[in-house]
Amino acid sequence: MSLLEVNNLVAGYGMVQVLNGISLSVEDGEVAVVLGANGAGKTTTLRALTGMIKTSGSVLFEGEEMVGKKTDQIVRRRIAHVPQGRGTVAQMDVDENLDLGAYIRTDKAGIAADKQKMFELFPRLAERRKQSAGSLSGGEQQMLAIARALMMSPRLLLLDEPSLGLAPLIIRSVFDTLRQINTEFGTTMLVVEQNANLALSIAKTAFVLETGDIVAGGSAEQIAADDTIRKAYLGI
Amino acid sequence: MTKFFQLVIAGIEIGSIYALVALAIVIIYASTGLKNLAQGEMAMFSAFIAYQFHAWGLGIWLALILAILTTFVLGMGVQQVVLKPVQDSSLLTVVIVTLGLFLGLNSVAGFIWGYMMLAFPAIFPEGALEIGSVDISYAAIGVFAVLLACAGALFALFQFTKIGLAMRAVAYNKETSMLVGVQVNRVIMVGFGLAASLGAVGGIFAAPKLFLDPFMMLTVLIYALASAAFGGLDSPLGAVIAGLFIGVIENLAGGYIGFIGSDLKIVVPLVIILGTLLFRPQGLLGRKYIPRV
Numbered sequence: 001m002s003l004l005e006v007n008n009l010v011a012g013y014g015m016v017q018v019l020n021g022i023s024l025s026v027e028d029g030e031v032a033v034v035l036g037a038n039g040a041g042k043t044t045t046l047r048a049l050t051g052m053i054k055t056s057g058s059v060l061f062e063g064e065e066m067v068g069k070k071t072d073q074i075v076r077r078r079i080a081h082v083p084q085g086r087g088t089v090a091q092m093d094v095d096e097n098l099d100l101g102a103y104i105r106t107d108k109a110g111i112a113a114d115k116q117k118m119f120e121l122f123p124r125l126a127e128r129r130k131q132s133a134g135s136l137s138g139g140e141q142q143m144l145a146i147a148r149a150l151m152m153s154p155r156l157l158l159l160d161e162p163s164l165g166l167a168p169l170i171i172r173s174v175f176d177t178l179r180q181i182n183t184e185f186g187t188t189m190l191v192v193e194q195n196a197n198l199a200l201s202i203a204k205t206a207f208v209l210e211t212g213d214i215v216a217g218g219s220a221e222q223i224a225a226d227d228t229i230r231k232a233y234l235g236i
Numbered sequence: 237m238t239k240f241f242q243l244v245i246a247g248i249e250i251g252s253i254y255a256l257v258a259l260a261i262v263i264i265y266a267s268t269g270l271k272n273l274a275q276g277e278m279a280m281f282s283a284f285i286a287y288q289f290h291a292w293g294l295g296i297w298l299a300l301i302l303a304i305l306t307t308f309v310l311g312m313g314v315q316q317v318v319l320k321p322v323q324d325s326s327l328l329t330v331v332i333v334t335l336g337l338f339l340g341l342n343s344v345a346g347f348i349w350g351y352m353m354l355a356f357p358a359i360f361p362e363g364a365l366e367i368g369s370v371d372i373s374y375a376a377i378g379v380f381a382v383l384l385a386c387a388g389a390l391f392a393l394f395q396f397t398k399i400g401l402a403m404r405a406v407a408y409n410k411e412t413s414m415l416v417g418v419q420v421n422r423v424i425m426v427g428f429g430l431a432a433s434l435g436a437v438g439g440i441f442a443a444p445k446l447f448l449d450p451f452m453m454l455t456v457l458i459y460a461l462a463s464a465a466f467g468g469l470d471s472p473l474g475a476v477i478a479g480l481f482i483g484v485i486e487n488l489a490g491g492y493i494g495f496i497g498s499d500l501k502i503v504v505p506l507v508i509i510l511g512t513l514l515f516r517p518q519g520l521l522g523r524k525y526i527p528r529v
Contacts, residue, residue, distance in 0.1 A: 075415060083412075091408045103398070152417070
């Protein structure tokens, strides 16, 4: 059984339907990516998974149905979501953001140990512990958002366009860190991303989303090698 | 000089009340963006509840603690039933609803307890501490101590507890709060209960001085709103400082400037506030937050 199994997921905003019944699955321990252009429904997919918008269809996480549950209930299954635009509390300092990330946990020793791990993983954050998140650079904010999500010690990490608005060099380092997190901690990830080459480089599985439908899916290598898909949907 | 200190002390006493109600307004504004115009009436209602417990034979301290706890529950109820449905509505809708709450509470209090002024029992012992020629009444010391205790407890709650962390997170960013597993609506509800309790403390400790009637908190509310705006609508510390400042200035102006007297003294702090806000619209300690992109 897959860790996450999405079947015929329909979602949208008000009267506008954005996802027309998509299906995908993520295996335990892997990095999966959803590729697609602007407006394909990538962000909507993640928002539907964490119950932030009205959704129908089926989302099985560890065999349990998530559709119909509230966001905080879904999050308590240890699904961490890093939304577009960082997802940190700008007015709070780095330390507090990390504490907030561990909100659903009660194991104090484990939280302290994980915080230490985050500072090893992101030394820049250790230097800026008492600085407000809003005063960090874009790259640092993205690092903090990822660290905040990891503080939950997630079973599944959802990332919404981690490359958005960052300089190429910083993007590279964010993706290197994601790969490192996956190999070192074994964290399962579902990344939605416009930057197809970069996303495919860290992924095992890939799906291509086109205006609300999954039009292709398979191993990342397969997708990367398929000229038709590359030309038609990925523009690379 | 005696007169000066005497006026300052009287100012701190009433200013502490303004500060408590202002704190309540600030907590609700910071967590929901809602300016609760009924905060003063809720406080008045709590004072009546304390009065009622006392009339039923409870000791005054027990009566006021019970009233504050009752208010905590009532505050959460009011949020769930009256304010939650309009939380995301337009400013005008929210103003109308809180005004409705204002009038409703006022009428219900009048219906139950009448419009005659009732004497509220003294909470602190009569008498005063004499320092030189200045008398500091025990009531003034007591009310100021209560304000400091409340402000200190609030600070500790926000800085050192999990629920405090969640309350601040919800105030700043609801989406991120949800995504870390905070039950946003429940946190807002508790925030309302907390604010109502703080207001209750203000109303109850004001009652022995102002006497008890459904309109007792009217001027207090105006000053509390002014304190909140002056101190910065999202700054609890600002609310406390501004509340005390307004109380002191009001008394000094009334005591020293001949033509002002007790009729016009309410205008003086408001003029100073207006002047300040013209140059610092976010208030003394309010944050004008400019995010980096």
